[in-house]
Amino acid sequence: EVQLVQSGAEVKKPGESLKISCKGSGYRFTNHWIGWVRQMPGKGLEWMGIVNPVDSDTRYSPTFEGQVTISADKSINSAYLQWSTLEASDTAMYYCARHSHVVVVDPTPDFWGQGTLVTVSS
Amino acid sequence: QSVLTQPPSASGTPGQTVTISCSGSSSNVGSNPVNWYQQLPGTAPKLLIYVNNQRPSGVPDRFSGSKSGTSASLAISGLQSEDEADYYCATWDDNLDGLYVFGTATKVTVL
Numbered sequence: 003e004v005q006l007v008q009s010g011a012e013v014k015k016p017g018e019s020l021k022i023s024c025k026g027s028g029y030r031f032t033n034h035w036i037g038w039v040r041q042m043p044g045k046g047l048e049w050m051g052i053v054n055p056v057d058s059d060t061r062y063s064p065t066f067e068g069q070v071t072i073s074a075d076k077s078i079n080s081a082y083l084q085w086s087t088l089e090a091s092d093t094a095m096y097y098c099a100r101h102s103h104v105v106v107v108d109p110t111p112d113f114w115g116q117g118t119l120v121t122v123s124s
Numbered sequence: 125q126s127v128l129t130q131p132p133s134a135s136g137t138p139g140q141t142v143t144i145s146c147s148g149s150s151s152n153v154g155s156n157p158v159n160w161y162q163q164l165p166g167t168a169p170k171l172l173i174y175v176n177n178q179r180p181s182g183v184p185d186r187f188s189g190s191k192s193g194t195s196a197s198l199a200i201s202g203l204q205s206e207d208e209a210d211y212y213c214a215t216w217d218d219n220l221d222g223l224y225v226f227g228t229a230t231k232v233t234v235l
Contacts, residue, residue, distance in 0.1 A: 064220065097168055
């Protein structure tokens, strides 16, 4: 059974840094792109970007490029989403999502983690 | 503001058929396969339909998808109370520097 287990909720102050995680199991981690999707309170889904766990190749949404860092560690089947300087507007639920096989040019998110709520407030 | 437009809401009584539309353009729906996601209240999204009309294992055949030109549709037949959720269409957009885009979401209410 494919499972993506994300790290717990975070409460941070503006200006702080943060790294949240997502651990995959039940499938070969290096066979699939893995990425992140943001959902702000009461809003829709926004695709942030993906990483290829084999070679760490990344693809970002223009909205999020330069604002966050997506990475993966294939040795422990984990993906990460990182901020160097949080802002109040980063308050949201963040979902990790397994995507299609790495050979697929435009991969589809197919399995999702449970979500990590990030709250940024002074 | 999403490039994929969905009606904000849809409703029906148990057993009825509800259809949700997803309107895009030649750079997204018109040239890429469409996927649909279901998000039950307070939970993570779940892939419901992929490549326009394919159902992942475990998804009931009450859910069906179709695409024509720059529009796609999701139909829910035999509507059940547990189908009350937000539904999103999604696809890649060739004009937006390699961006996976979600629709504006449709809230389905079972009356």
